[in-house]
Amino acid sequence: MAKPVIFAIDDEPEVLNAVERDLRHHFQAEYRIMKAGSGAQALEAVRLLKQSNASIALFLVDERMPGMTGTQFLIEALKLYPDARRVLLTAYADTEAAITAINQIGLDQYLLKPWEPPEQRLYPVLDDLLGDWMAHARPPYDGIRVAGTTLSAASYSLKDFLSRNLVPYQWVDLDVDTPARELIASSPDGMSRLPVVMFPDGTTMVQPAARELAERIGLQTRAQRPFYDVVVVGGGPAGLAGAVYAASEGLHTVLVERDATGGQAGTSSKIENYLGFPSGISGEDLARRATTQARRFGAEIVSAQDVTCIRRNDPYRVVVLSDGSELNCKAVLVASGMEVRRLEAPGVSELVGVGVYYGAALSEAVMYRDKHVYVIGGGNSAGQGAMFFSRFARQVTIVVRTAKLDAMSQYLVDRINDTKNIDLRTRTVVSAARGDGKLTAITLTDIETGTASEEACDALFIFIGSAPRTQMVADLVERDAQGFILTGRDLLVDGHWPRSWTLARDPFLFETSVPGIFAAGDARWGSSKRVAAAVGEGSATISMIHQYLQTV
Numbered sequence: 001m002a003k004p005v006i007f008a009i010d011d012e013p014e015v016l017n018a019v020e021r022d023l024r025h026h027f028q029a030e031y032r033i034m035k036a037g038s039g040a041q042a043l044e045a046v047r048l049l050k051q052s053n054a055s056i057a058l059f060l061v062d063e064r065m066p067g068m069t070g071t072q073f074l075i076e077a078l079k080l081y082p083d084a085r086r087v088l089l090t091a092y093a094d095t096e097a098a099i100t101a102i103n104q105i106g107l108d109q110y111l112l113k114p115w116e117p118p119e120q121r122l123y124p125v126l127d128d129l130l131g132d133w134m135a136h137a138r139p140p141y142d143g144i145r146v147a148g149t150t151l152s153a154a155s156y157s158l159k160d161f162l163s164r165n166l167v168p169y170q171w172v173d174l175d176v177d178t179p180a181r182e183l184i185a186s187s188p189d190g191m192s193r194l195p196v197v198m199f200p201d202g203t204t205m206v207q208p209a210a211r212e213l214a215e216r217i218g219l220q221t222r223a224q225r226p227f228y229d230v231v232v233v234g235g236g237p238a239g240l241a242g243a244v245y246a247a248s249e250g251l252h253t254v255l256v257e258r259d260a261t262g263g264q265a266g267t268s269s270k271i272e273n274y275l276g277f278p279s280g281i282s283g284e285d286l287a288r289r290a291t292t293q294a295r296r297f298g299a300e301i302v303s304a305q306d307v308t309c310i311r312r313n314d315p316y317r318v319v320v321l322s323d324g325s326e327l328n329c330k331a332v333l334v335a336s337g338m339e340v341r342r343l344e345a346p347g348v349s350e351l352v353g354v355g356v357y358y359g360a361a362l363s364e365a366v367m368y369r370d371k372h373v374y375v376i377g378g379g380n381s382a383g384q385g386a387m388f389f390s391r392f393a394r395q396v397t398i399v400v401r402t403a404k405l406d407a408m409s410q411y412l413v414d415r416i417n418d419t420k421n422i423d424l425r426t427r428t429v430v431s432a433a434r435g436d437g438k439l440t441a442i443t444l445t446d447i448e449t450g451t452a453s454e455e456a457c458d459a460l461f462i463f464i465g466s467a468p469r470t471q472m473v474a475d476l477v478e479r480d481a482q483g484f485i486l487t488g489r490d491l492l493v494d495g496h497w498p499r500s501w502t503l504a505r506d507p508f509l510f511e512t513s514v515p516g517i518f519a520a521g522d523a524r525w526g527s528s529k530r531v532a533a534a535v536g537e538g539s540a541t542i543s544m545i546h547q548y549l550q551t552v
């Protein structure tokens with residue numbers, strides 16, 4: 001942890017050097033001593049210190065300086081460091097100014113120059129003030145901080161990106177943190193472009209794109225080799241399992257993930273039916289463990305890159321990424337899973353990130369402490385979400401089209417029934433959302449009677465199913481009308497393989513209509529849409545890839 005700062009400011013170089021010398025002599029062991037020759041210079045340094053989240057314990061400032069007086073400097077500096085102790089260095093003639101400053105800025109002390117001997121006239125005063133400061137100071141957060149306003153879609157997606165990539169950060173809420181707001185307001189972009197990411201070294205990124213941020217925080221965003229045995233598309237359970245098995249069996253493997261490893265499972269607050277975890281495991285934890293395991297076996301994990309298309313260049317396959325780069329390989333495992341279906345109702349799309357969320361939005365849940373939130377959907381993910389929010393929210397209302405929760409596992413239905421602050425609206429849909437800058441109300445429509453009523457609502461979490469994410473192979477492999485990828489015997493039509501299948505052998509169980517391109521997990525037609533099933537398919541595919549590699 002960096003030492004707190006004592007900051008001395010005086011425009012006369014000899015005086016400034018003398019103050020610095022005396023401060024170092026007595027305080028150096030516990031404090032970092034900084035100095036500046038003018039109020040303007042000092043303010044610049046104070047802003048940088050604030051940006052890097054350093055602590056300032058005390059300002060020792062000459063009152064009579066050209067351009068900016070000591071009091072004027074303190075007025076500005078205290079906006080950023082309201083708790084710092086403040087001492088003016090004055091001449092006899094300045095005592096009036098010092099007394100005014102006591103009233104104006106709560107000046108702690110003024111010291112008459114010269115302060116010789118410091119043992120009597122400087123150190124006891126500062127020791128007392130610093131002891132007082134220390135008793136109330138909280139150690140500053142030493143990691144990445146994200147400054148923004150709570151109800152902002154951009155802040156939400158950035159926080160979600162960091163938390164899903166397991167990067168710890170501190171949220172700085174500019175709606176309530178006045179010193180931080182002062183700091184951001186005084187930067188070149190001011191409050192016009194948020195969020196701002198502040199790093200411990202004092203550097204910042206304003207509204208960074210996911211890939212820029214990923215690079216800055218040390219995630220790998222580019223593949224290291226020109227050629228791989230296997231490229232895995234997607235870092236959900238199927239892709240991670242594929243990467244673990246492929247890499248552990250000696251195949252040069254790279255996994256490309258557009259967002260954060262863990263996939264849909266990574267957004268689950270608790271997975272209770274995955275083998276080997278009798279009291280459940282959070283999706284985040286499972287993702288972290290699997291990602292570490294894949295890396296440990298030597299798989300590369302490239303983050304914040306979308307696979308935009310896959311081509312064949314026989315006998316090789318070419319995987320094209322969103323930055324335009326291409327990965328050549330022998331085999332591809334498409335494990336791109338599903339993405340949530342959007343709720344088509346007036347007002348909803350405008351409020352995403354500011355009260356309306358798709359999925360569990362775990363990073364936002366605490367914001368809705370003691371509020372009334374609504375969950376749409378009757379599946380297990382909605383049930384888990386409702387249980388999770390019930391720990392924070394005053395009331396959770398589940399809205400379903402059906403007459404009861406018949407699409408949900410019984411263990412979750414039982415839990416929901418036992419939870420006092422969860423209630424259920426059956427045969428109902430959300431037909432509109434309203435709000436100005438943030439969600440305030442939703443319209444609920446009874447699907448039998450058509451009766452609509454508007455209700456106040458603090459947050460709406462939507463879990464209304466998903467669609468496969470397989471656009472990157474749309475023109476390459478056989479898919480069904482919804483976009484699920486057909487594999488193995490599911491490719492047979494009237495006993496015939498599709499025309500694109502030209503090999504004498506039959507496709508492997510999870511092989512698509514293009515040899516060497518495999519699909520596993522939720523994106524595959526006929527898969528069970530469960531974590532364990534996706535893990536099983538992802539790992540089983542690797543043995544098929546081994547067999548395929550013997551043929552090329």
Ligand SMILES: Cc1cc2nc3c(=O)[nH]c(=O)nc-3n(C[C@H](O)[C@H](O)[C@H](O)COP(=O)(O)OP(=O)(O)OC[C@H]3O[C@@H](n4cnc5c(N)ncnc54)[C@H](O)[C@@H]3O)c2cc1C
Nearest residue numbers: 234236237238258263264265307337338521522529530531
């Ligand atoms: C909230 C929630 C709770 C759930 N709870 C449970 C549970 O308790 N038990 C259970 O068994 N199942 C549960 N499920 C279902 C389970 O999570 C899924 O079946 C499982 O995650 C599917 O794994 P997958 O790897 O096939 O796909 P996904 O998990 O969907 O992962 C696919 C990955 O591919 C990435 N991707 C997609 N397209 C591209 C591209 N073009 N380029 C790069 N990357 C791409 C995505 O970003 C994603 O990370 C839950 C699902 C949700 C949403």
